[in-house]
Amino acid sequence: MNRFTISYLSFFINSLLIFGQYEKDLIAPLEIPFSLSGTFGEPRATHFHLGLDIRTQGKEGWEVKSISSGRVSRIRISLSGYGKAIYIDHPDQTTSVYAHLQKFAPKIESYIKKFQYINESYTIQKFPKKGDLLVEKGELIGFSGNTGGSSGPHLHFEIREKKSQKPINPLLYDLPVHDEQRPQLQKLFIFFPDKNYILPHIEAISLNKTNDSIYETAKIETSGKIGLGIQMFDRQDSSYSRNGIYSTKVIVNGKIISHYEFDQLIIDESKKLYNVIDYKNYIQKRLKIFKLFYTEDIKLNFMNSLVEHGIFEIEFGKSYHILIEVQDFSGNKSIIETYIEGTKNSLKQVKLRGKLIKADEDYLYSSKNKEVYFPTNTFFDTVKIEIIENGDDIEIGPNFFPIANPYEIKFSLNEKDSLKRIQTFVAKKLKKSLIYLPTKLNKNILTAKVNELGTYTFVRDSLAPTVVPKNFKPEQWLSKFKFLSLKINDDFSGIKKYRGSINGEWILFEYEPKKKMLTYNFSDKYFENVKHKLKLEVEDNVGNKKIYQTTFFRKYDLKD
Structure with a gap:
């Protein structure tokens, strides 16, 4: 018996011991050839990958099916992260996860949309009660997409232990992945x-x-x-x-x-x-x-x-x-x-300037109008940090050390105009751009929590977001239209929230930040009148607002 055979048998036996209690007779979540763009455990920029990324041939809209019977235990819609995601609990005490979906299957879509209208919010998280949303093995649960933090169409798929929520390598379940290539x-x-x-x-x-x-x-x-x-x-x-x-x-x-x-x-x-x-x-x-x-x-x-x-x-x-x-x-x-x-060797130590900070120590840097505070356990290990002020900027580095827990930066503003103070925020300074950071304003003090070393500054955003209709014009007849689409944009502090209404009633605009698009499905609501008033309020992260209002005409068919 060769060494490879022994190694593989050892892996197989260990897998049986660890995962033998779980159902193995599962179906694949997609009925297309499996091509992986991400594997279990691979290191990403901020995390270990918790599942498989399955390519969808550059397209959205493939049918996604439940790998086994069970119940939908969680539905989440977010603008980042997993986007539209479904969690299904199975009788073998596992949970399967399907993320970045374009949309849900009709019965799940209907369930979650009801709560979106109750809460008047596109982003939502619900935990259906036992018995509310049961699914069979192979049942349609959604359609593949590109929502959330996805950079291209694909299905992110996970299997977890139900109780601990520990992710399990889905390849242990004999999914149809063909591989004869060596690392x-x-x-x-x-x-x-x-x-x-x-x-x-x-x-x-x-x-x-x-x-x-x-x-x-x-x-x-x-x-x-x-x-x-x-x-x-x-x-x-x-x-x-x-x-x-x-x-x-x-x-x-x-x-x-x-x-x-x-x-x-x-x-x-x-x-x-x-x-x-x-x-x-x-x-x-x-x-x-x-x-x-x-x-x-x-x-x-x-x-x-x-x-x-x-x-x-x-x-x-x-x-x-x-x-x-x-x-x-x-x-x-x-x-x-x-x-x-x-043999003998001589190692060259990297020479660093700045303050020596041990992981179990805190450190406060304070000047006339700037402050940096590292609480205990900000870093994983002992570091050496140099802080340099350059006008409104503060350079904290070098960026050689990962952050275990966020630290705090404060800027003191010399600004009497209250509107200008509200419009000012802390930003991370890159070579050609400024990145908005969530900022608290208390009197004249701006405070932000950050999780990376680098250069930071404060800037003002006085421009309101923009709103542009994409598939219609004011006063247009839209009876044959299924959707209403508008593009919203704020190229500085970013979009914080929005609210859309027709004839004074809240409507569900789905937001896709990557495309900067809002989309409303006309089948959501029935309006008796022919003339309709659309109002869209968009606010950026420092409170600048844009209100877009227009009129359109649409005769609703009861079949809509």
């Missing part, structure tokens, strides 16, 4: 995690691919305690996306010292993302270097085993044989084989 390994990195250094010394090691599955390096000469990291990705058949991997092992002289396997996650562990991905390289170069060691005492859920945190010591005069095995869910494997010789 692609790009570069090896050696970390020297010395507690005396604010930033660890990192050395990049080039890889030489010797055959389809084996990568080698030149002999490495170094010494001291080290951890390893890899820049890598995986692809499935019929997919060109650079997706995440399933399993990694680090083997030193025949002993496994680190083993990661993405069978299950804990949602809150996304806060520790940049303890696994090297933050500095990601922010500066957009390189995702996956660290195969972990310096904190409590390991994350996907870390099956760590010997001495996955850190091992290279002693002077000794030789070490290193194997790093990287495997996808289908069992395709790539291996790095290298040798490390223990």
Whole structure:
């Protein structure tokens, strides 16, 4: 029996032990060939991915079906995140999640729309009672879309433990994903995690691919305690996306010292993302270097085993044989084989200026009109921060350190005009743009909570949002129209809220921020009159308002 067969059997047996109580006879949520643009556990900019992203061939509107019988336990509509999403509880004590939907199936659409009209709100979250919305295996529950924080049409699909809400790798349920491609390994990195250094010394090691599955390096000469990291990705058949991997092992002289396997996650562990991905390289170069060691005492859920945190010591005069095995869910494997010789080395410490702040300490920076406050546990570890004022700007950096919990910035305004004060907000300053931050105003003090180091300032937005009708003109007959569409825009502080009405009655405008479009379905309400008054109020984040009013004509058919 070869080593691959043993490895795969071990995985299979473990999967049976962990997930054997769950139903396996599920149907796929989409009836199109599976092509993945995202895999379970892969690191994103702010979190570990909790499910699968299934491509929908660049289109919206594919039928989405329940993978098993159950009841709809949660419906949520948001402008960001999962957009339109459905959660279904199943008898085997799992919950399936379907996100970024274009719209829901008619009975679910009717249920949630009733509450949207009661609350007079497009965004909503409801938890239907048991028995309210039952579904059968294979029943239509919605249509694929691109709502929320999606960057392109696809279905985000999850399976979770019902009680704990821990996401489970959906590939454990034998979904039709075909994959005969090995993971692609790009570069090896050696970390020297010395507690005396604010930033660890990192050395990049080039890889030489010797055959389809084996990568080698030149002999490495170094010494001291080290951890390893890899820049890598995986692809499935019929997919060109650079997706995440399933399993990694680090083997030193025949002993496994680190083993990661993405069978299950804990949602809150996304806060520790940049303890696994090297933050500095990601922010500066957009390189995702996956660290195969972990310096904190409590390991994350996907870390099956760590010997001495996955850190091992290279002693002077000794030789070490290193194997790093990287495997996808289908069992395709790539291996790095290298040798490390223990020799003297001298590490260059990155010199930083500024204030040394330990994780368990707070720190207040205060000047005439600016204040920065770091509460305890703002950072994961000891950092060195330099704060520089430049006119209205305050530079807080360098941005080499991830934030564990938000810190606070305050600006004192020298402005007597109350309207101008209300229109002023804290913004993050990028090279060519300013990003609005939710801001509180108390007398002359602006306060914002932020979760990244960088340059911040305060600016004023005195311009109201704009409203432009897209599919109609004032005084137009719209009897044959099914929808009413308008474009709303605020290119500075952004849209905060809106309210639409016809003849004084609130109507449900669905909002798609990416397209800046509001859409009303004429079938929602019946109006007896032929002449109708449309009113739309739009407000930005600092209170500037635009009121758009017009008249249109429409004869309602009782069949509408």
